[in-house]
Amino acid sequence: MSSVRSIEVILEKMMDMVGSSKVEIFEIGEESRHEYQTLKKELSQIQEKVVQLIEQSEKTELHSRFARNRLAEVSKHFASYSDEEVREAYEQANDYQVKLALLHQEEKQLRDRRDHIERRLMKLGETMERADHLINQINVVINYLTGDLQQVSDIIADAEEMQQFGLKIIQAQEEERKKISREIHDGPAQTMANVMLRSELVEKVLDQDGVEKARVEIHDLRRMVKNSLSEVRRIIYDLRPMTLDDLGLVPTLTKYLRNAEEHTGVSITFHRLGKDQRLPSEMEVAIFRFIQEAVQNACKHAEATEIVVKMEMKKDIVNAVIKDDGKGFDPAVKKEGSFGLVGMKERINMLDGRLSIDSKPGKGTLIMVQVPVKPPANNRVAEV
Template sequence: MAAASLGPLDPLALDRILREILAAVERGREQVLAVAEHARQEHRDAARELDAVREQLATLIERVDQLGRRQQQARLRLVEISRHFHRFGEEAYRQAYEEALRLHEDWVRAQEREAQLRQRRDELERRLRRLEATVRRADEVGEHVRLAAELLSGNLGRLVGQAADLQRRLQVGLMLLRAQEEERRRLARDIHDGPAQMLAQVALRAEVCQRLLADDPDRARQELERLKALTRESLHDVRKIIFDLRPMVLDDLGLVPALRQYVAGFVDRTGLPVELVTRGAIRRLDPAVEIAVYRVVQEALNNVWKHAGATQAVVRLELAPRRLWAEVSDDGRGLDPTAARPADRFGLANMAERLAMVGGRLEIHSRPGQGTRVRLDIPLGREGGGHADSGPDR
């Protein structure tokens, strides 16, 4: 049997087929976008509920603490009346017993409600993580479908550049979100472990002072002295947290004075010798450049202290008219960036992304047993990023 011959290719038919394919792809993309938007709405609703639950939980925790103190006082009162029953009488004992029982029941109910709210909070946090994963996946699929449509449309040359830029921006956005969440967790931990604990002690000591004022003034004065010391220590911790969030000297005087102050505080805090060396005309730079360099130096020194096992470190900063170089080096055990732990890789990537946002780049030179050098390079533009204040500083 003779094979059937195909007729000549019809350009209009090919164009029609391509348009149908593109239409199908676009319909699929719209469906994916609809899924993503639905997940975003659910995420917003869950986030609002989570905020409300956290607020209720904070209020309830305070109430549980208050009820605990009140029921303890009521129990002590009941013990006192029972011990001197002949003086207070049966009616006073009955009232004290009922009050202690009522407060205990209120305390138990409040604890049960607190446990329920904690469970709901944990459920909402897990749900938010699942929704975030759904949104990310839907966005990725939608973007892949869009890229496929552009590829079919013949825009391959423009597509490659756009895809690379989009991927970079997506990665930067994700890194910034992760960095923000990590910073919030660190701040919450610092406040909880520092000022919050001290303020709780201040409140307890103030209560002790109040009780001692009438019976033992000398001991009350001693407690007040301890209270003053605790207050000063708490104020110091609060100022340290504020400085870590945004050092005021960076806004007021610029990068080099801020680095001097940070390095001095780092040496006092850790005992690790660190030398700061600067070259070039010291001047104010673009605020985004200053904060990027400051944060990278801060992260690099923290890595030296936590992971390097170093005996000393050096921070070098060189300012040219149109370029800035900085380097943090140590004599520690060194590392292999490709074999770093996930948390360490995240810190390295975070530093690189900070610099990328201001047009800079990061290089890490390290070998096991030979220390580490973290080097950054940022172009400063036509005006050099600022004006000169003085000559070289070392």
């Protein structure tokens, strides 16, 4: 009995140590999570401030240009102006130059702070992930030490979460099927029905009006079939652009945006920064779908006349910006039956990215997204 008691005492001490370690790791994770939320809020404020500074710098640059032109005019005709006017021209030009320099310095400081916060957020995200992973491992150890093996399976897989996840997948599949069904019904199916009617009409025209009239009808019939074929190809392209696998994200986006501009009549400008590189397949698909959804929303719902798409590819992060001059909306108001923004957020969340939407009724929409580029698992360097 003494040996059994000794083992029990050892197990109790081990459990106390493991439990204490679990509490400390949990506190580290919570502190990191709190700092993450605080920095995320600060990052959003900095992004807004940068936009304001850019607008203010542009206005100051315009005033500075006018002041320099005024100073050049005064210097050229120095004798025609009083000392007060000369001094005022010099002081005004100098003041605008100083203001512009201060604005540029402030913008640089904000950008440096933004980059620092982004790096810190990535580190905090990794810390939270490791803390959660360690807590899960400790829970497994505790369950094994207590002999309650049933709880191990509860930690590895929660049945309720798996059920909800499966339900979401089914719902997403049904929504996609409904969308494709609606597009086929409203497009190619309607065209084919018209083709059948027009083919019967061709026979009647041939019998009543002769060959020439029938040729005109056949020409219209051929045009309808051609349009239907184009629509089918567009639906196939929307399902999965083959160029995405063959050529990569940038060429596929370039082609898609050019086709969208021709199809909708909306002016679409695409700016790409950084060095083109191939990304993991799931990442290229998610980013392409995200930009595609944003552009389609701007064309269909926002009634935009101009859309600007910017994408910057860095070694460890991809930044994308979609801006339109449409009618805008209130992001805080959820429209019943609309899942566009939800789908966009889900795509970015799957990549551990960050999404920012700035929009107001009548003021257009600005969407910014940042997605970290994660190297393959076998190429990662182990952290000490």
